[in-house]
Amino acid sequence: xxxxxxxxxxIQEKFDIDPSTLDPQASMREKGLDSLALVEFLFAVExxxxxxxxxxxxxxDNLADLAAVVDKLRAAKAVPAAPAT
Numbered sequence: 001x002x003x004x005x006x007x008x009x010x011i012q013e014k015f016d017i018d019p020s021t022l023d024p025q026a027s028m029r030e031k032g033l034d035s036l037a038l039v040e041f042l043f044a045v046e047x048x049x050x051x052x053x054x055x056x057x058x059x060x061d062n063l064a065d066l067a068a069v070v071d072k073l074r075a076a077k078a079v080p081a082a083p084a085t
Contacts, residue, residue, distance in 0.1 A: 003074065004067040007045065011063070014044055024064040033061075049074060 008019030017031050028038060038061060042053055045066065051073040060066045 002067050003070040007063050007067055010044060010048060025062055027061045029061060
């Protein structure tokens with residue numbers, strides 16, 4: 001299940017942006033989010049989903065790509081770690 005809807009709800013809550021006006025493939029900067037706002041949003045995403053977004057993914061600026069990163073991190077978190085041998 002994609003986290004896209006939850007991300008759309010979160011962006012509406014934090015920045016009062018109607019998700020229906022935000023193309024998931026378009027840059028969030030097009031809706032007026034500057035670099036600081038994007039970092040703030042990434043911190044909110046980490047808190048909401050209980051994940052840590054690494055620096056390699058910190059430059060994601062559209063919801064579709066961010067949803068893919070969140071889904072991947074959530075799936076990895078759900079898989080139990082293999083026991084040490």
